[in-house]
Amino acid sequence: MKIKVDNKEIFQLEEWEKTVIKNDIPLEQFEADMHRRLEWVLKHKAEQCYKRFEEEWLTKLRADPSVTSVPTDKAAFVAMVTARPDYKNRSQREAINKVTIG
Numbered sequence: 001m002k003i004k005v006d007n008k009e010i011f012q013l014e015e016w017e018k019t020v021i022k023n024d025i026p027l028e029q030f031e032a033d034m035h036r037r038l039e040w041v042l043k044h045k046a047e048q049c050y051k052r053f054e055e056e057w058l059t060k061l062r063a064d065p066s067v068t069s070v071p072t073d074k075a076a077f078v079a080m081v082t083a084r085p086d087y088k089n090r091s092q093r094e095a096i097n098k099v100t101i102g
Contacts, residue, residue, distance in 0.1 A: 001034055050074060057081045 001018060003011040013021075018030070025033050054077065061067045061081075071077045081087055088096065 001031075003038065050078075053078070053081070060086075 001013045002009050013034075021034075022030055057077075058070070061070055071080055
């Protein structure tokens with residue numbers, strides 16, 4: 001089983017790994033189970049990141065008098081925040097901190 005993202009292979013289970021997994025999971029469920037597990041890991045990561053993102057930005061938005069409403073839809077909330085001029089992603093924040101500290 002090879003895992004690709006944007007047509008780039010990022011992970012491949014070795015034959016022995018597939019064999020030991022199939023020892024616990026019925027063969028006819030293997031593919032579906034592996035997809036379900038990968039989806040869960042990525043969705044869980046996104047959910048945890050969103051919780052931190054929302055907590056950080058709700059505090060900032062509440063302190064900003066120009067903000068009169070905040071979307072309740074997650075995608076709309078992320079779009080609103082990332083469109084702000086004061087939004088910086090992690091790489092941008094680290095670059096700023098490196099310049100400031102270094």
